[in-house]
Amino acid sequence: MRLDVPTLFLMTVAVTFMVGALFLLSWSQTRRERALAIWGIAHLAGSVASCMLGLRGAIPDPVSIGLGNAVMIGAYGLIWSGVRAFEGRRPLLGWALAGSVVWLGACLAPAFYASLPARIIVASIIAGSYCALGAWTVWRGRGEPLVSRYPALILLGTYAVIYWVRIPLAAFIPPPAFAPGSDSPWFAILCFVGTLYSIAIAFVLMALTKERAEREQRLAAETDALTGIASRRAFVARAEACLAIRPAALLLLDLDHFKAINDRYGHSVGDAVLTAFCHAASPMLPRSAVFGRLGGEEFACLLPETGPVLAARFAESVRDSVGRIAHPDYPDLRVGVSIGIAAAGAGGALDDLLRRADGALYGAKHSGRDQVMVDETPIPEAAVVLAA
Structure with missing residues (x-):
């Protein structure tokens, strides 16, 4: 079966945008769970980044390659920051956006910007690290028994591994250059995996917030409000x-x-x-x-x-x-x-x-x-x- 690249590209942008909108809608109904707002902004940023990356050749390369990847890296940093907020920790938005700053600084070096393997390695290191930090933060919060905690851990950890596997591949097997308008199977795979990830991470993160709300309601019903012992x-x-x-x-x-x-x-x-x-x-x-x-x-x-x-x-x-x-x-x-x-x-x-x-x-x-x-x-x- 042949995957139509333009269709997959449009689907990736649309799905990521809708997921971000759904996160923000959920946050508007549950304002105290600020992680939902951070995840919503992260997915909206991801949809913008996907659009810039997909328009490579139609827009200037510095915008598509430089800014597009910076926004995408920032989206991963925001997902980690949202996980921290969900676990009751400070979001650390500065560190969440530091990866984008590092990427943009590296792109100012002509030798780095001209090397596709170098760009893949640096982007994979940063994005994979954010995913790994998200997985680690979820693991640290395991004292709160939520059913979706381990699927979230596995999903974030797996995505970190996928990014890190690209590092030796890019170093020893230089990837072919491609443009979104071509029929490159690499771009088709990238779009397809990105869409699946957006759907999966949205489902798991939404499930986590729902399970926490249900657990808090159950504990409130089982606990005497004045003394803190069983009702x-x-x-x-x-x-x-x-x-x-x-x-x-x-x-x-x-x-x-x-x-x-x-x-x-x-x-x-x-x-x-x-x-x-x-x-x-x-x-x-x-x-x-x-x-x-x-x-x-x-x-x-x-x-x-x-x-x-x-x-x-x-x-x-x-x-x-x-x-x-x-x-x-x-x-x-x-x-x-x-x-x-x-x-x-x-x-x-x-x-x-x-x-x-x-x-x-x-x-x-x-x-x-x-x-x-x-x-x-x-x-x-x-x-x-x-x-x-």
Whole structure:
């Protein structure tokens, strides 16, 4: 099959331009994600560069070869800069455009400008380096689990390799000179690969921003906005999944006289007490614990592989730590917590566990508050995990 070079050239310019416009449209709807704006400008610059390169012979060579390649190199630098912005780093626009400056400076040397292999080598080094930097930046951000992160890494890394492979080829196998108006297969391949890259990188980068937005929404739904621990919905889901396969103990915690704290000191102090409670309780719990806010001043903690005796020890540690909470502006403020404990074997129902822990909590409240009380319902012996 023979590829029509003028058609491929027009397709490359049009596709790259449309991709840039789509990036800017997405940015206009999500202004806080400035990476979309940078990627949009990069693709619009790429379409302009493709047009200048494609018009070689119809426009002066310094514009087509010199300026066209400078704009194209700058587009790759902007893509890397956009990746940095996406990962929460400074875009470094100066460094993104430094490659274009180096290219234009080199073109001022007559010997370099007259050598096609030299131009290919320098352009490939710079463009490949920007792609490699983009891949490295994506890799450094892997702590944020996004499905499209590794396709983006592979795509940018592969394109860097493609550019760098051109370096020894240009050095040892001098490429034939060609003009876009000719039927050169090299230009056809260049247009075709450029179009595929524009589509692929746009798809992957758009997917990254979409996945981040969805992840942030999911985390917001699963996190209590005030305390930063699991919301009721998230706690129930995680606790049920854990209890389905492992025995566990449940701590139901309720701050004592919290309404009186709100009434006397104000809701801002009440909110500070809730936050301080979480900060005090969390270090006392094992890393495997599922800790969440059920609502108001009521919290719950599921301790996997833990029996009533060990759970009571954890609860006493929490109670003691909470009792040391102090507010510098209110030295007479006292915070206490009542805790009810119930245990169940693997496969137990969370609703039943909550009901029994609530009964124990009621007993702790009724007995004077600031206490730990354990539900005495027998547990199948095989499911009990004894305290060490």
